[in-house]
Amino acid sequence: MNASEIATELRHWDIGPVLENEPLSRHTSFRIGGPASVYVQPNSQEDLIQILNWVDQHEIPFFVLGQGTNVLVSDLGLDAVVISTSRALRHILVDQERIVAGAGVLLTKLAHKAHQAALQGLEFAVSIPGTLGGALVMNAGAHGSEMRNIVEQIRVWEPGYGIKTLSATDAGFEYRRSQFMVRHWIALEASMTLKHGDMHAILDNMRHFMDYRKRTQPVGDANAGSVFKNPHPDYAGRLIESIGAKGWHVGDAVVSPVHANFIVNRGKAKARDVLTLMRRIRCHVFQRYHIVLRPEVRWIGPGEGGTEGTWENLWYGEGGGLQEPCE
Ligand SMILES: Cc1cc2nc3c(=O)[nH]c(=O)nc-3n(C[C@H](O)[C@H](O)[C@H](O)COP(=O)(O)OP(=O)(O)OC[C@H]3O[C@@H](n4cnc5c(N)ncnc54)[C@H](O)[C@@H]3O)c2cc1C
Known part of the structure; x- marks a missing residue:
């Protein structure tokens, strides 16, 4: 079935x-990305599941996008x-110390909802952009906490199987990683356990986290958050800054002068520009420290020349390895 037949059916x-041939640059915080052959925004969970079942049955490749803030x-x-979750999966239910929410809910909204219910534990999420679904996949975290600390159960759709419920253990949360990446589950809903707390203290924490972010990150520029994971026990930002990379640029892709682990799109940056910059940073950090930086941002789609878009291919595709001379 070609793209136009798929779109007609949907x-x-x-x-x-x-939409057909929809530029994904319109749907990512980087403002980067070529077209999706078909882009659909289901209105409800039922619509979303109907689409998932159908593409699965017909072996049509698909990809679920949240807010596009980590891609x-x-x-x-x-x-x-x-398939965008931006219109579906938007429900939030508060029951005692538990919050049950759809995977399309924005994390910031969830944090505010928890505050209104005097529940503590979600303050860290107030300044993380993106949806609950994306946060589950990435085990998103900040300020010393992360999703795995609060998630109890997750309702998912599994290819070839259908809907099932996972425990937090099944989800296999690790630092910015989970079994979602391996099992290709689609998150529909999660329940989170919080604790009753003092509303003023919760709000103070949230304000503190938001202020901190404004001071330390390039708020306002198009970006996708931290480009590389922190190589425990060090920080990617510190290493990148120490090699003098702040301000390095390829086309309109620039290493942020505010935070070295952020690459910002100053206008017309292409994925290729960001990739070249990432290769350069990774190579110089390795030459100086013998530390291999691993990407936190997820590459979506084919690599250069239509090759498979795995980071291995992307790093080494054009000889951009870790040996001198760096690109
Ligand atoms: C300015 C800025 C600051 C950031 N700060 C932080 C931070 O402090 N901590 C942090 O952890 N992250 C941070 N991020 C990264 C990002 O916000 C998080 O990873 C977020 O959780 C991604 O959510 P999303 O909806 O945008 O996911 P997307 O970018 O849309 O998708 C990310 C991955 O999740 C998958 N996905 C999305 N929804 C679902 C679903 N329902 N089911 C299955 N798979 C799904 C996608 O297929 C993709 O593989 C930051 C990003 C920006 C732009």
């Missing part, structure tokens, strides 16, 4: 907007049905 179902989408785009 439009018949009246499940929300269906670097290939300039070649994605020959797949990109």
Whole structure:
């Protein structure tokens, strides 16, 4: 089935907007990314599941996108049905010390909802952009806490199987990693356990975290958060700053002068520009410290020349290895 046949079929179902050849740069915080052959925004959880079952049955490649705040989408785009959770999965339910929320809910909204219910434990999430779904996949975290500290159960859709419920242990949370990346589960809903606390103290913490971020990160510039993971016990930002990389640029992709582990798009940056900059940084850090930086941002779509878009290919595809001379 070609893209236009897929789009025609989906439009018949009246499940929300269906776009063809939709630039993903419109749907990512980096403002980077080639077109999705089909882009669909289902209106409800039922619509989303109907689409998932259908693409699965017909072996049509698909990709689920939250707010696009942790992705670097290939300039070649994605020959797949990109399913956005931005309209579906928006419910939030507070029950005693538990919050149950749809995977399309924004983390910031969730943090505010917890505050209104005088529940503590989600303050760290107030300044992390993106959806609950993306946060589960990434085990998102900040200020000494992360999703695995609060998640109790997750309802997912599994390819070839359907809907099932996972425990937090099943989800296999690690530092900015989870079994979602391996098992290709789609998060539908999660329940989180919090604790009753003092509303003023919760709000103070949230304000403190938001202020901190404004002071230390390039708020306002297009970016996808931390580009590299911290190589425990060190910090990627410290290492990158120490090699003098702040301000390095390739085209409009610039190493932020505010925080060295952020690459910002000053206008017309391409995924290729960001990738070249990442290769350069990684090579110089390795030459100086013998530490291999691993990407936190997720590459989506094919690599250069249409190769498989794995980081291994992306790093070494053009000889951009870790040996001198660096690019
Ligand atoms: C300015 C800025 C600051 C940031 N700060 C932090 C921070 O402090 N800590 C931190 O951890 N992250 C941070 N991030 C990264 C990002 O915000 C988080 O990783 C966030 O959780 C991603 O959510 P998303 O909805 O945007 O996911 P997306 O970028 O849309 O997707 C990320 C991955 O999750 C998958 N995905 C999304 N939704 C689902 C779903 N429902 N089911 C299955 N898979 C899904 C996608 O397929 C993709 O592989 C920051 C980003 C920015 C731009």
